[in-house]
Amino acid sequence: MSAVLRYETKLGELPTLTGTPTHYCAGCEHGTLTRLLASAVDARGARERAVLVSSVGCSVLAHEYLNLDAVQAPHGRAPAVMAGIKRVRPDLLVFGVQGDGDAVSIGLLELMNAANRGEPISIFLVNNAIYGMTGGQMAPTTPPGMVTTTTPAGRDVASTGRPIDATKLLLGLEGPSYIRRVFLPVAPTSSPDTFNARGALEGEAAIRHAFETQERGGFSFVEFVSTCWVNWKVSILESKRYAARVLAPLFPPGLYRDRFGVEGR
Amino acid sequence: MKRETIVAGHGGQGVLELATWLAYSQLVRGRHVAYTPSYGPETRGGKVRCYVVASDDPIASPIVETPDLLIVMNTPSMDFVPSLRPGGTLLVNRSLVGDVPAHPELHVVEVPATQLAADLGPSFPEAGPDTSIAANAVMLGAVLALEGGRWPDEAPIVDRVLRHYLTDRKAALLPLDAAAAETGFRSIRDPSSERAPPARTVAA
Amino acid sequence: MSDPPEFLKGNEALAYGALRAGLTAFYGYPITPSSEIPETLAAAFGRPSYPRFRVFLQAASELEAINLAIGSAATGARTMTATSGPGFSLKQEGISYAAAMELPLLIVNVNRAGPGLGNLGPEQSDYFQATRGGGHGGYRTIVLAPDSVAEMARMPSLAFALAFRYRTPVIVLADAFLGQLKEDLELPEVAAEAVETPWAVTGALGRERHVLASIHLELADQNRHSRHLQEKFATIGRLEQRAEDVATDDADVVIVAYGICARIARAAVVALRDRGCKVGLLRPISLAPFPRDRIDDLVLSGVRRFLVLELNHGQMVDDVQLAVAGRAEVRSVTEVGGLLPSMAALGAAVESMSDRPASFVDAEEVDA
Numbered sequence: 001m002s003a004v005l006r007y008e009t010k011l012g013e014l015p016t017l018t019g020t021p022t023h024y025c026a027g028c029e030h031g032t033l034t035r036l037l038a039s040a041v042d043a044r045g046a047r048e049r050a051v052l053v054s055s056v057g058c059s060v061l062a063h064e065y066l067n068l069d070a071v072q073a074p075h076g077r078a079p080a081v082m083a084g085i086k087r088v089r090p091d092l093l094v095f096g097v098q099g100d101g102d103a104v105s106i107g108l109l110e111l112m113n114a115a116n117r118g119e120p121i122s123i124f125l126v127n128n129a130i131y132g133m134t135g136g137q138m139a140p141t142t143p144p145g146m147v148t149t150t151t152p153a154g155r156d157v158a159s160t161g162r163p164i165d166a167t168k169l170l171l172g173l174e175g176p177s178y179i180r181r182v183f184l185p186v187a188p189t190s191s192p193d194t195f196n197a198r199g200a201l202e203g204e205a206a207i208r209h210a211f212e213t214q215e216r217g218g219f220s221f222v223e224f225v226s227t228c229w230v231n232w233k234v235s236i237l238e239s240k241r242y243a244a245r246v247l248a249p250l251f252p253p254g255l256y257r258d259r260f261g262v263e264g265r
Numbered sequence: 266m267k268r269e270t271i272v273a274g275h276g277g278q279g280v281l282e283l284a285t286w287l288a289y290s291q292l293v294r295g296r297h298v299a300y301t302p303s304y305g306p307e308t309r310g311g312k313v314r315c316y317v318v319a320s321d322d323p324i325a326s327p328i329v330e331t332p333d334l335l336i337v338m339n340t341p342s343m344d345f346v347p348s349l350r351p352g353g354t355l356l357v358n359r360s361l362v363g364d365v366p367a368h369p370e371l372h373v374v375e376v377p378a379t380q381l382a383a384d385l386g387p388s389f390p391e392a393g394p395d396t397s398i399a400a401n402a403v404m405l406g407a408v409l410a411l412e413g414g415r416w417p418d419e420a421p422i423v424d425r426v427l428r429h430y431l432t433d434r435k436a437a438l439l440p441l442d443a444a445a446a447e448t449g450f451r452s453i454r455d456p457s458s459e460r461a462p463p464a465r466t467v468a469a
Numbered sequence: 470m471s472d473p474p475e476f477l478k479g480n481e482a483l484a485y486g487a488l489r490a491g492l493t494a495f496y497g498y499p500i501t502p503s504s505e506i507p508e509t510l511a512a513a514f515g516r517p518s519y520p521r522f523r524v525f526l527q528a529a530s531e532l533e534a535i536n537l538a539i540g541s542a543a544t545g546a547r548t549m550t551a552t553s554g555p556g557f558s559l560k561q562e563g564i565s566y567a568a569a570m571e572l573p574l575l576i577v578n579v580n581r582a583g584p585g586l587g588n589l590g591p592e593q594s595d596y597f598q599a600t601r602g603g604g605h606g607g608y609r610t611i612v613l614a615p616d617s618v619a620e621m622a623r624m625p626s627l628a629f630a631l632a633f634r635y636r637t638p639v640i641v642l643a644d645a646f647l648g649q650l651k652e653d654l655e656l657p658e659v660a661a662e663a664v665e666t667p668w669a670v671t672g673a674l675g676r677e678r679h680v681l682a683s684i685h686l687e688l689a690d691q692n693r694h695s696r697h698l699q700e701k702f703a704t705i706g707r708l709e710q711r712a713e714d715v716a717t718d719d720a721d722v723v724i725v726a727y728g729i730c731a732r733i734a735r736a737a738v739v740a741l742r743d744r745g746c747k748v749g750l751l752r753p754i755s756l757a758p759f760p761r762d763r764i765d766d767l768v769l770s771g772v773r774r775f776l777v778l779e780l781n782h783g784q785m786v787d788d789v790q791l792a793v794a795g796r797a798e799v800r801s802v803t804e805v806g807g808l809l810p811s812m813a814a815l816g817a818a819v820e821s822m823s824d825r826p827a828s829f830v831d832a833e834e835v836d837a
Contacts, residue, residue, distance in 0.1 A: 060684055063680050
């Protein structure tokens with residue numbers, strides 16, 4: 001933890017931001033997402049009726065940065081906590097940020113069942129293909145061959161299975177109303193050493209659509225393909241190139257379901 | 266007044282139901298009651314044993330170790346006979362258990378409950394092909410008779426108990442079970458009735 | 470004939486008791502022998518007589534159930550979950566978080582025989598798990614133990630009152646016997662009291678935001694929070710001990726028993742007193758906090774023999790020993806596996822204690 005805490009990334013000023021410097025590493029999409037969430041909550045004017053559920057992983061302190069009522073859930077259980085809040089207080093805008101280990105490994109049951117019941121909540125999954133907070137162990141989304149601290153010879157799919165595609169798993173259920181995957185990192189362009197930030201724009205739009213879906217009574221899920229240069233043990237720029245080269249084909253971005261047509265408006 | 270009863274039989278004989286009815290028949294008389302179902306998976310054919318305690322005073326323990334009344338619905342349940350209190354009553358379903366030898370310290374009463382219930386079939390075609398399931402209602406009537414009640418004075422109690430429990434889909438069984446209870450009662454207290462062969466009280 | 474009283478199973482009575490105590494949200498996963506609790510609540514859901522009962526959900530797992538409950542409790546809603554042994558183990562993670570976040574929450578454990586899958590018979594073998602916190606980290610909860618169907622119905626009201634007064638999870642520890650036992654009872658009145666929940670997560674409308682979190686990365690923060698929790702439980706320990714005395718005034722031997730064992734002991738006290746044996750019963754109603762002050766009173770009033778009756782290998786006996794602190798003889802009588810101790814065995818144990826001098830006697834008494 002202390003190694004992570006030395007970073008102090010500032011996110012700017014918005015009513016839904018506390019202004020507390022974050023513990024997120026420079027170049028990490030968690031910081032980006034926090035800013036986008038605040039922006040989307042404010043765009044909806046929902047700060048005083050929104051509840052954040054933070055999870056276990058790098059998003060564990062999300063409630064320190066988002067200026068909202070918040071509950072911090074046990075590891076993997078955020079969807080259940082969100083549903084428990086929403087069921088007694090359907091007037092609240094309830095959303096949570098989860099990592100891939102939290103949502104897709106230890107918390108897969110909670111994610112799948114909240115989705116299957118179509119709980120009107122919004123879940124934002126940061127998929128950076130590794131356990132960040134605990135120091136770089138294999139995640140359910142780790143690509144084949146990736147070196148982690150628990151797969152020092154690279155992920156061997158014969159022994160550990162193939163990466164789990166959470167978006168496609170949810171697509172197998174009738175419950176979810178909105179499913180989108182966004183490539184959040186800055187993306188390499190055809191010009192060398194030039195990147196575009198289209199992912200952040202798409203990301204904020206996806207969050208707004210997820211909120212709209214929730215308030216129409218549907219379950220919404222957005223997976224953000226992200227990076228973790230610290231635990232991938234590469235430079236920040238190389239992490240963005242790796243994400244574009246390896247993760248984007250493995251987890252293709254796009255709109256997978258929009259039952260209420262919120263994106264067409 | 267305090268009376269402790271054990272009802273024993275196999276799954277599917279309505280043992281739990283009979284014990285509940287007996288408890289409720291005491292409840293409507295204003296007594297405190299405690300009913301304990303037997304433990305174990307309640308699959309058909311499994312061993313079932315229930316406790317019923319009825320008392321004018323609050324009940325200390327609902328557990329029955331030495332019953333005043335033991336109702337035995339099938340042969341394996343005769344295993345419980347040694348637990349009966351000296352002077353206690355053993356009420357036996359003779360249809361399945363057969364004749365019971367006389368016992369010097371017990372009051373043994375045999376009622377052919379399964380047979381009496383099956384014999385009601387022709388009168389209750391709507392109850393299905395096999396009315397022997399009403400053997401437990403026969404025993405309910407028999408117990409009311411053993412308690413010293415008179416017919417038809419006891420009919421409202423039977424009616425109240427059955428109406429409380431036979432609701433929804435089970436309501437169709439109400440006429441059969443009411444008739445079975447009356448048959449059981451008369452098998453003890455009205456040996457002259459043509460419909461009901463008399464119970465056999467085994468003399469010591 | 471007038472309307473008879475209610476005649477319900479313990480589990481059913483508890484469910485109605487919770488409804489009358491203003492239950493708002495229930496989450497549970499089926500497990501014998503506690504499933505009548507969700508079944509009764511499912512049947513009552515939507516009835517106009519319980520307008521405050523707004524959420525019933527069968528969860529996908531015990532873990533999901535306790536975490537759904539955490540979410541609802543965080544909003545200040547009266548929330549309950551119910552389970553039995555194996556499910557109680559699974560819920561411990563959530564109970565630890567709820568204790569840390571100081572959430573009022575009612576958890577019912579209808580104790581069955583164990584360890585592992587065990588069987589469906591009654592045991593009291595989850596006593597340690599319930600009274601020592603049970604999950605990770607240093608915390609305690611309040612644990613209440615009913616001994617009749619009527620008390621199963623009354624317990625949710627007390628449990629919710631304590632849960633909200635102290636902002637803590639409260640466990641009702643029943644046993645399989647009480648859950649399945651049917652007795653006559655009068656259901657408690659419907660509670661009307663509204664509880665203030667100024668800490669709840671409800672959206673930060675016109676006020677400072679509320680954050681319910683159990684993470685305290687600064688060591689000093691965690692230290693402060695842990696001390697706060699322990700001080701709270703110390704206060705509960707002083708103020709919320711509950712026990713019932715049966716014929717302890719002149720007793721030579723005091724049986725200590727809760728749940729179904731207390732019922733057996735009640736009958737034993739009557740039978741043994743008829744035979745001239747001066748025996749009484751102390752029935753802990755709160756297992757945590759343990760009614761150690763009552764034990765202390767009994768010791769100070771001269772009781773030198775305690776017999777602890779439980780359906781486990783001897784767990785509550787430790788708490789009795791701690792309260793007695795070497796000042797009296799403490800004997801443990803136990804039964805396990807879903808079986809119950811017989812009256813005869815209990816009577817023999819009591820009489821063997823009362824017929825001879827206490828094996829503990831302090832020096833002054835020997836001299837006397």
